[in-house]
Amino acid sequence: MDRDAPLASPTSPADAVPLYDARASRNIAFIGLGLCGAAVLLGVVAAFGGDSTPLNSMRVALVFIGMVTTGAAISMRPDLWWMWGLGVAASTLGFFGLSPDWDSFHALLLVMAGVSVFAMLLRLSSLRWRIVIISAMLMFHFVGIFSAVTSPPTSPWLTDQAFTRVYNPYLQFIYMRNAYHFYSPEPGPASILAFLLKTETGTDPTTGRARYKTEWIVMPRKPIDVRDPLGLSYYRRLSLTEQLARGNAGLAMPNDQFEKTDVWYRRNSRTPDAASRRELDRSEAIQIPFHPTEVPTIRQYKLPNADVARFILPSYASHVILDFTPDKEAAAKTTVKVYRLEHQALPVDQFRLGLNPFHPGTYRPYFLGEYDARGNLLNPQEDFLYWMLPVVPRTPGPGDPNKKGYIDYMSVHATGMKPEEVLAADEKDGQVFDWNQLRWSSLR
């Protein structure tokens, strides 16, 4: 047999590859249908039984295997309209076969049924109508993509209506709502999260005050969180930190005058200048100056977006407590202070002078609140809440016992220590924040 002879040009695989037997495909689909049907029957049994958990697990398995089996059968003969009809039937049975707590898969099965109906209609249509229907779907899809692309504020009325009323459910389901505005309008600074865990360990017998164990946690950690060769796990954590950066910077907005005044007043009253001006005895309360170069100072306040404050931040705080405490009892006695460290990239004029891009002074820590293990914000009226806590560069003099080139007011705030105590503390001890851990230390 000469395989180098001139070739014919088959227009379809069916010219050479025999089609699967329709009856065999149908029988396989019936097996899938039967499995989904069995899940429905188990559902009926579960409704009358006691503990339905094992039955529900079986129902999930039956529906999954049933759907895959039916899908395999359809893939054998997708040219037969009634095979798609069996797909509709399997999806419907699967819908009723799954227990109610698998609700997100109910939606998926409904969509599968819809797709099967669509494919069945296509199979029943003439070629001309198939082209018309698919073209209409194409237009629908890409108009949706266009609406997603033009949806970020400020969007035109038409986009707004099309996106929210028509496309959002569709695009959300297939996860295609991205507007692709990468690094737009400008690339922003990255963020690091620092958490101070504070666990109550007992009572001091002499003072009667509670004793605490503290621990600083950083996310992402370098290089520990670069867990895979391409650093994906690290970048995923950077995405987590980026979520908390969403918010409104500053207090110079048109509304909320009383509130801004109050927020400003309370913060301002905690600066060393204000305390000395009013000659208040504030020995118990920590005093933290504003950042000297971030002016006007109202820009040092950043109110997180509503979703960040209401559920993302509480969830993160809760996760950190549960992840870094040994058991529930310890978690219940633990609170966490959350700080977002915005890491400013050095402008070229500073970079060229040889300044260290990891100098603590390049970070802008914001206090995001103290939370318990359930994610409750403990003091919504904290004077420093959502304020920047500066890391102020300093130049140690010749006789200065402290050689640190900065004063870390984040640690002042977190630990309640005085600035001079923080300055004197050894960062390796773990009491105050260790800024060295933010460097790519392993390779530098």
Next chain:
Amino acid sequence: MSTPTTPPARPWWRGWTDFWFTPGDPTTIAFVRISTGLLVLYIHLAYSFDLQAFFGKHAWYASAFVERERHESPSYAQPFWAWDQPFAFPRLPDYPHRRQAFMKFLRALPESSPTDTSARVAALAYINRAYSFQNPGEFNHALAYVQQMPSRTEMERYLTALAGNKVETITEITGDGPKKVDISESYKANTPDFYANLSTDERAKVANEVRTLWNLLDGIAWGDAERRGRNYVFNHLVEIPPDGRKALLDFVNSLTKENAAEQKRLLDYLEYWNNDPRVALRTGSNIFSIWFHITDPTQMALVHAAVCVVILMFTLGLFTRVTSVLVWIACVGYIHRTQQVLFGMDTMMNILLFYLMIGNSGAALSLDRLIARFRASRASLARSGTIDANTRAFLACPPPSVNAAFAMRLLQVHFCFIYMAAGLSKLKGPAWWDGRAFWDVVVNPEFTLMQYTLYEEALRAVTKLKPVYYVTISFAVWFTLFIEIATPFLLWTRLRWVVIFLATAMHAIIGVLMGLNLFELLMVVMLLAFLPDRVIRDRFRGGPGLAKLTFAFNPANAAHTRAASLALALDIDNQITLVPDKAATATSVASADGKAATGTEGTAAFTRGLRLLSMLSWLLWVPGVRALLTRRLFPR
């Protein structure tokens, strides 16, 4: 001399159908499948380290939160027809202490039921009265009037003055000793004119309303000695914009009509979602994920392992029609569960998987293709005892496919949307005009390249000479903008090769400088969709000097024809010539020197000579594989 004639213009619909529905070689989509599959496999293997941290019950974004989000999150739309209907909703303050205070106030409102609303109506009467004033300034004044009553004694004095009565006289210590002072005037002076001018009965009503509101606020445990929460409630009502104030008060008043359970639900919803679910276009999200339903760590690990296996099957092109759907469902499940860990890479991955699910990506470069080759050969041998023309054509290359070409078109068009949006949106930022955008990216200390001192020193070297720095950043942003904005146009011209090269270079540079390797690799995979079919197919073909083998078999023997079919299925480079031999008792393979081999030796010769198998010869070391192959190729 004949004049050149222009071909007749195609009707528009012909152009449309030609663009979308012309059959194409599935090799391109198959190569896209393999590339995507490998990257997706890596992405999900990398999840293995963080399964609990990202998707577990107590993940960074915990199950409880995502459950609430997918069931309750509201979406709203501007009114479609009405011009005068404001697009405003009841809003709580964003400041957490103020929100907490306002919720305390709302929860402290007296209970009511649809049949008995009197107590709640009375509690809200004063605020509603204030809101009924046409002038927003009067609303503020009316609230400030109550806000300035710090104690019950003060309140009674104000209300006495409001009633027109004399406030009790107080004794003040002056320089001349104790002195009785009539303070009525000061209270009257602080009474708003719009109340002072009311009738006596109306003033009495106002007094009652004030007293009810004041008592309500006084009864709330604000949690601090200064009772600042009380002020926060007033401040919020005063400062909220007029449309929002109306929406908020309408919401509060509407609670009166609901039963206690519904009131509680609505207040909880307001506190969490900052809105009223009754006016939402829809609540809840259309998302699905297996991780919504499985949170046990062991079960999660098993499911995750199964997902990785299915991705591997998809990459290899095994049962691709089924596995492509399963892979998309599984991967979107990870995406939907925790969107906080996503970035552009996941978006690109999803787009690729979605279109690969539509197109028949397993029609080439796949195990499915090998199976189809086997079935085609076997059918042909069964039909005619030989390989007929159609089958030979099928074995030579996969037949053109409408849906494979259609899926590639989808990917191509979508890619143009991505580039255009990415390019045009950058024009909004000043940093993309003056070049700082490039600098801010390359010097970002959190990107992984900054871990290398060498890289940092290279950057410093660039900044040594000012013109070098400015030329570098200017050309970098111009290059980026040019590629992103021009590519969607140039890709359809003869310059396609140039822009594919430039765009690939851009992604390579970004991948290196920012460390976003996988994102950039996925973008490059998308660019592959623009490569002509032959470019990819030819790269996978063996060269002209491949060994030629003959495979002898007995066409009358079913096991022999099956073995011959298998041999042809594995022969993707047209190396084998079948030799029917009706007298043959065993199949055998022979190389160009004519030396025939069967059994284990035949398998060895076969894997040595056949290019595909020689690349996979390591598989023979897997226990059982060699024996299985021998049994199938050289049946006894």
